[in-house]
Every structure is written in structure tokens, then in C-alpha cells.
Amino acid sequence: MWYKIDYNRLAILLLPTFLRKPILVGYVQAIFGSIDAVYYDWKQKRDFDWYRLTHTGQVCKLRKVLNDNLDPSLRRIYIGSGTSFPREYIYTEAENKPRYLGTFFIKSQNEYENTGVDFIVFVPTEIITASIYQLKYLLNYYKLAGKRYKIEPI
Incomplete structure (x- = not known):
């Protein structure tokens, strides 16, 4: 789906191949960590809302x-x-x-x-x-x- 994003993998893929060293990869993943936390909260809220929308008074x-x-x-x-x-x-x-x-x-x-x-x-x-x-x-x-x-x- 369009909303399923792995930000750790995306951070590595956005780096040029010659810069993909362990220290730099860890640094970029740390920067993407806050975005990943916001994405996790959004995904939890989305799942909760879908649960509420799919259940009715039947x-x-x-x-x-x-x-x-x-x-x-x-x-x-x-x-x-x-x-x-x-x-x-x-x-x-x-x-x-x-x-x-x-x-x-x-x-x-x-x-x-x-x-x-x-x-x-x-x-x-x-x-x-x-x-x-x-x-x-x-x-x-x-x-x-x-x-x-x-x-x-x-």
C-alpha cells in the first residue's frame, strides 16, 4: 500500500552508494527516527479509525x-x-x-x-x-x- 513506508530502508536508499558506511548510515537513520515515530503514531491512529469505521451497530x-x-x-x-x-x-x-x-x-x-x-x-x-x-x-x-x-x- 501507499502508506506502508520503511523509513530505515528509505534512509539507506537515499544515500549515494559510496557514502553508505555504517557510521553515516546510523547518523541518517537517527535523523529519520523522529519521522518514523510520527509515522508510527499516524499508523496506529489510522488502524484505530479503520476499526471504528468497519464496526457498526449490528x-x-x-x-x-x-x-x-x-x-x-x-x-x-x-x-x-x-x-x-x-x-x-x-x-x-x-x-x-x-x-x-x-x-x-x-x-x-x-x-x-x-x-x-x-x-x-x-x-x-x-x-x-x-x-x-x-x-x-x-x-x-x-x-x-x-x-x-x-x-x-x-
């Missing part, structure tokens, strides 16, 4: 980002779909609706349709206690706008 890529950054060896973080239960209402006598409720489960407010979460991130407890802020940062950066999430310990 579930598979979001899971990969979270596992790469927080759990690289065991890769225990996974993402499940959010819960969305329909609401069940209790009617008054004036509405002339049936009162029998059947089996009724009490759910939290976040678990109902249009008020709940869109996806649930299952994370080991030790990762939550060690790096909860990094986890939230990565989720907020990569998730789609308007999507809501919930972090559940495994």
Missing part, C-alpha cells in the same frame, strides 16, 4: 467490539433481544368489560411494548464491576440512535 459486530475490548480471551459477552410484552389492563364496571384476569404476571415498566429496551447485553459480573463506564461508552458509541439497552449480569 448485533454481531457490536458483540465483537465488546468482546474485543472487555473480554478478549474468554469472549463471554453476548446480546439478546429485548422484551416487549403487551400491556394488560384492569377495566372498571362502567366499561362493561370482563373482570377475570387469569394468570397475571407483574413485570417492570421497562419490559412493556414501546417503553422497554430494544436489546439486552449479558455481561459477566466481574466485567461490570471492573469497567462499567467503558462498557457504557462502547454501547453508546456503536448502537444505533434511538435504540435502548439494558445491561444484565451473567
Whole structure:
């Protein structure tokens, strides 16, 4: 690629052949050392930016980002779909609706349709206690706008 440059080799190639002695080569490579350091920083930044650009809010890529950054060896973080239960209402006598409720489960407010979460991130407890802020940062950066999430310990 056009951006892969070996500055040590370039320093030697720019010298005329009759001046390529070990002392002069070392001197020229020392001069090129600062340029090589700037190039290394630029290359690291470029690789980081390419990583961020190629990973999106898709579930598979979001899971990969979270596992790469927080759990690289065991890769225990996974993402499940959010819960969305329909609401069940209790009617008054004036509405002339049936009162029998059947089996009724009490759910939290976040678990109902249009008020709940869109996806649930299952994370080991030790990762939550060690790096909860990094986890939230990565989720907020990569998730789609308007999507809501919930972090559940495994």
C-alpha cells in the first residue's frame, strides 16, 4: 500500500552508494527516527479509525467490539433481544368489560411494548464491576440512535 513506508530502508536508499558506511548510515537513520515515530503514531491512529469505521451497530459486530475490548480471551459477552410484552389492563364496571384476569404476571415498566429496551447485553459480573463506564461508552458509541439497552449480569 501507499502508506506502508520503511523509513530505515528509505534512509539507506537515499544515500549515494559510496557514502553508505555504517557510521553515516546510523547518523541518517537517527535523523529519520523522529519521522518514523510520527509515522508510527499516524499508523496506529489510522488502524484505530479503520476499526471504528468497519464496526457498526449490528448485533454481531457490536458483540465483537465488546468482546474485543472487555473480554478478549474468554469472549463471554453476548446480546439478546429485548422484551416487549403487551400491556394488560384492569377495566372498571362502567366499561362493561370482563373482570377475570387469569394468570397475571407483574413485570417492570421497562419490559412493556414501546417503553422497554430494544436489546439486552449479558455481561459477566466481574466485567461490570471492573469497567462499567467503558462498557457504557462502547454501547453508546456503536448502537444505533434511538435504540435502548439494558445491561444484565451473567
